[in-house]
Amino acid sequence: MLEKTEAAGRQIRDREQGVAAPDGSIKVAITGDFRGKGGDLRFDPDAMASLQRCAALELTVLSTPVGEPLPIVAVRSFDTIVMKRSPIAAEALAAPDLRVAHLVRNGVGTDHLDLEACTRAGILVTNTPEAVRRPLASAVLALMLNLAHAVKQKDATLREKGWSGRFQHVGVGLGGRTLGLVGCGNIGSDILTLAEPWQMRRIVSAPSKSDAEIAAKGAERVDLDTLLAQADFVVLCCPLTAATANMINARSLARMKPGSFLINIGRGKLVNEPDLVAALASGHLGGAALDVFDPEPTTPDNPLLAMPNVIATGHNVGMTDENIRLGNTSAAEAVLAFAAGRLPDNIVNPAVLDHPRVKARFQ
Numbered sequence: 001m002l003e004k005t006e007a008a009g010r011q012i013r014d015r016e017q018g019v020a021a022p023d024g025s026i027k028v029a030i031t032g033d034f035r036g037k038g039g040d041l042r043f044d045p046d047a048m049a050s051l052q053r054c055a056a057l058e059l060t061v062l063s064t065p066v067g068e069p070l071p072i073v074a075v076r077s078f079d080t081i082v083m084k085r086s087p088i089a090a091e092a093l094a095a096p097d098l099r100v101a102h103l104v105r106n107g108v109g110t111d112h113l114d115l116e117a118c119t120r121a122g123i124l125v126t127n128t129p130e131a132v133r134r135p136l137a138s139a140v141l142a143l144m145l146n147l148a149h150a151v152k153q154k155d156a157t158l159r160e161k162g163w164s165g166r167f168q169h170v171g172v173g174l175g176g177r178t179l180g181l182v183g184c185g186n187i188g189s190d191i192l193t194l195a196e197p198w199q200m201r202r203i204v205s206a207p208s209k210s211d212a213e214i215a216a217k218g219a220e221r222v223d224l225d226t227l228l229a230q231a232d233f234v235v236l237c238c239p240l241t242a243a244t245a246n247m248i249n250a251r252s253l254a255r256m257k258p259g260s261f262l263i264n265i266g267r268g269k270l271v272n273e274p275d276l277v278a279a280l281a282s283g284h285l286g287g288a289a290l291d292v293f294d295p296e297p298t299t300p301d302n303p304l305l306a307m308p309n310v311i312a313t314g315h316n317v318g319m320t321d322e323n324i325r326l327g328n329t330s331a332a333e334a335v336l337a338f339a340a341g342r343l344p345d346n347i348v349n350p351a352v353l354d355h356p357r358v359k360a361r362f363q
Helices: 045-052 072-078 117-120 129-148 151-165 186-198 211-215 224-230 250-255 273-281 323-337 349-355 356-361
Strands: 002-004 024-032 059-060 078-083 102-105 124-126 178-182 201-205 233-236 259-262 286-290 311-313
Touching: 024 072, 024 323, 045 059, 045 323, 078 323, 102 323, 117 178, 117 349, 124 286, 129 151, 129 186, 129 233, 129 286, 129 311, 129 323, 178 186, 178 224, 186 201, 201 224, 224 250, 273 286, 273 349
Parallel strands: 024 059, 024 078, 078 102, 102 124, 178 201, 178 233, 233 259, 259 286, 286 311
Antiparallel strands: 002 059
C-alpha cells in the first residue's frame, strides 16, 4: 500500500522554512488520488521539491484507490495526510492509537470528511481555497458564455446540417440581464469581479453575508426566492449542508424565469436531478451547465447527458495548470507550517483549537 518517494529521508534542511522536529521526523502521506491512470504522481514539482528539501519530513505516497476510504493503518502511521477526496472511515478516526493530527484537503469542499469526528479526535483539517478561486470563477464565466451563445447547439448543428442550419439557434445577450449567485465565498466574490464589465445586474443569496458586504462587491443581497424569480443565470457556488441539500427542486425550478439558465459548480446533491430534467425537457429552463452530479461518478445513462441544452463536465471544469499548481503549493505550505509548529492557514474546523492534542502541539 505504501511507496516511499525517491527523495524521502533526504537530509537537507530548508532553513528558509525554519522547520524543526525535536521529537523526530514528521511522517507525511500523499494519497493515491494524486496518481494518474498510469500510476504516475501528479503533484506540482516545485511544491513537491519544497517538501523534499525539508529534513524534518518523511514522505510517503499511498497507493490507495481513488474514492475508497483510507484504512486504519494510514491514520495510525502518519502525522499529516494530504488528500483530494479520499474519505476516512469513522472507525479509523476513533482508533485508540490514532497518530494523524492534520488532514490537508487539496481543494475546498470537505463533505467527504466527518468534520465533527475529526474535531473530536483532535485533527486539524485545512483546505486550499485560493487554488480554486480564479480557476472556478473563470470557468463559470466560460459556461455562462457558452450557454448564452448556444455554442453547444451551434456546434452540433454545423456538424449535422452544415451551413444550412446556421440561423437555427439564437443566443441571448448579457447586457442588462441578471446574474444570481447562490453563495458568495471566495469563488462567488471572484465571479462578481470578473463579470463586472458585462454590465449585468448582480444579485446574491448568502445568508452568512451582510447587505454591506455584498454591496461592497457591487451586488445586491436578496433572499433565495427573489433570486430565483429574477435571475437570468443562477449559479450555485455554495457548500453542501443540511440546509442546502436538494435546494433546487421542482418548486424552486418553477420559480425560475422562463428561459433562464442554471449553473452548478457546488455539489450534485444541491439539485434534484429528475426535477431538473423535467424543467429542461419542458422548455421552462433555457439550459444548464453542470460540473457536479448526484451520485458521482454519474452514469452514462443519466438523461442529463443526452440533453442538447445541457453542458456537462465531470467535476473537473476548473482543472487547469493554475489550479494544480496553486492547490499543491498551498497544501505543501500547510504541511511545512504544521511541521514547524505553526498553525497552518485555512483551518475549516476551528473548534479543534480547543482540543488537548492541538493545544499540546501548538502551545
